[in-house]
Amino acid sequence: MNINKALLPIIVGVSILLGAGGMYAGIMIVDGNSSAPVIEQADDATAGVIGNNGGDYTISEDYIEKFTAAYELILEKYYENVEESKLLEGAISGMLDTLEDPYSVYMDENTAKEFMESLDSSFEGIGAEVSMTNGKVTIVAPFRDSPAEAAGLRPNDQIIKVDGEDIEGLSLYEAVLKIRGEKGTTVTLTINRPGVSDSLEFEVVRDTIPIETVYSDLVEENGKNIGVLEISSFSENTAERFAEELTKLEEEGIDGLIIDVRGNPGGFLQSVEDIGNLIIPGGEPVVQIENREGETVRHISNLDSKKTYEIVGLINEGSASASEILAAALKEAGGYEIVGQTTFGKGTVQQSLKMGDGSEIKLTLYKWLTSGGNFINEVGVEPTVEVKQPEFFYASPINLEETLTYDMTNENIASAQVMLQGLGYDPERTDGYFSKETENAVKEFQKAAGITVSGEIDEKTAEYLQMEIINAVQGREFDLQFNKAVELLTGQ
Known part of the structure; x- marks a missing residue:
């Protein structure tokens, strides 16, 4: 099989990062300090042959002639002048579009450069x-x-x-x-x-x-110490940071561990494999990579012995790619509980291939499979214990065009009602009608917030209400998924 373990693809990513650096790889593997390609590329990247899985694929002369004819026809006959480079790049993008694969894309020189710059420690x-x-x-x-x-x-x-x-x-x-x-x-x-x-x-x-990727905490609940490790993404040093924080927690003495990958979009493949070595029972696969012929290579955990404490994973619809690998490994190989909601569902592997002029093609080359050999693309990893957050976690922001008052009806009022109800100021309805009960709930909130008590939702009231919602979402009091994980670990 031609999947070299040391040269696995550089990107399995679901996403790109919205920063000045441009794009952020979802799962990346490195060889030393540089990304390692899995396909051997000729020095002349414009050549018509790229070796893959031991075979050479040549372009038919008829196809070359047809492409050249179309290229020249447009250059010579189109009613406006056309840049040759744009035609060529458009042709490449068009070929990728026919794959109907959102993860296979063409990057021009500037975009490819920004893609690599985005791997810095901040953006x-x-x-x-x-x-x-x-x-x-x-x-x-x-x-x-x-x-x-x-x-x-x-x-x-x-x-x-x-x-x-x-x-x-x-x-x-x-x-x-x-x-x-x-x-x-x-x-x-x-x-x-x-x-x-x-x-x-x-x-x-x-x-x-x-890009700080690992956050740790120690929670005491019902006489038990519960360690918490939240992984926001899998960067190059995430496994090292995870090991450091896990060691600290274990030295303090923990009776259980929560691993939180909610909202985690992915990262370096090596990082998730290394973390798997720390928590997945030895001899069990953390992840499997499959090529187009159906051949697979498995990364097997080398952990000496299973942890003496139980582990619970936290996932949601924002958990993707590398975080899905870890969640599935905890569930299938570790036999641990996974709490939350079904993950994003990204199960293909990409690599950025250089074209010789600074541009690159990010092309899907493989599938990745879970510990148990499951392909979760567009399906996701299901939790063992499904828990949805309170309704106000999902409330739409209030976009005011006018002050909201008694007897009005619209979606902004419905959002405000959901927020008020979640914070304990019950409007007795969430259908978007501004009733007297809603007015009273607004007054109670305004009084508690220390702002003008009018019973109307103006810009200031909306701002304070949404600020309180953000604080509630970021805390743990209303975090039903986290609290369920603690319950499972403490037996309460």
Whole structure:
């Protein structure tokens, strides 16, 4: 089999990162300090032959003649002058489009350069991951504590306009170039959100986003110490940081461990394999990579002995790619409980292949399979214990065009009612009608917030309400998934 374990593909990623650096790889493997290709490329990357799986594929002379004829016809006959480079790049993009694979794309020299620059330890942007889903630029997950999260962007939001400009027809990379920008600048995103009839607008102030990927905590509950390790993405040093924090927790003495990969869009393949070596029982596969002939290579955990404490994983619809590998390994190879909701579903493997002039093609080369050999692409990893967060976690932001008052009806009122109800100010309905009960709930909230008590939802009230919701979502009091994981580990 020609899948060299030391030369596995550089990208399995679901997404690209909306930062000044451009694109962020979903799963990457490195050889030393540089990305390692799995396909041997000739020095002349414009040659018509690329070796793959031991075979050589030549282009038919008839096809070359047909392509050349079309190329020359357009150059000579089209009613306006056309740049030759644009025709060539369009032809390459067209070939990739016929694959109907959102993860196989062409990157020109500038885009490819930005792609690699984005692998730094920080970036400037809004802090969200996107993919191209059904032709729409779609949020996979906002980063923790990012401007995107603070603004209220959520997984599965579809970006349809950037600063009022329609982005339909743009490639994923072209769209990202419009969204990214310098720290302190503002970008306005127009969003279609599933279940919401009207489009939503978000003003997001770009910032520097440090890529700290491992967060640890120790929670004491019912007389037991529960360690918490949250992985926001799998960067080059994530496994090292995970090992450090896990060691600290174990030295403090833990009775159970929660591994949280909610909203984690992916990262380096080597990182998730190395983390698997720390927590998956030895001799069990962490992940399998399969080529077009159906041949697989498996990464087997080399952990000496199974952990003496139980582990619970946390997942949601924003968990993708590498985080799905880890979740599936915990579930299938470790036999551990997984709490939350079904993951994103990204099960193919890409590699960026150089074209010789600075441009690259990111091409799907493999499938990755779970520990048990399951292909989760467009399916996701199902939790063993399904838990949905409170309804207000999913409430749409309030976009005010006018003050909301008694006897009005609209979707903004419905969102406000859901938020009020979640925070304990019960309006007794969530259908969007501004009733007297809603007015009373608003007054109670305004009084508690220390703002003018009017019973109306003006800009200030909406701002305070949404700020309280963000605080509630980021805390643990209302986090039903986290609390269920603690319950499973403490037996309470």
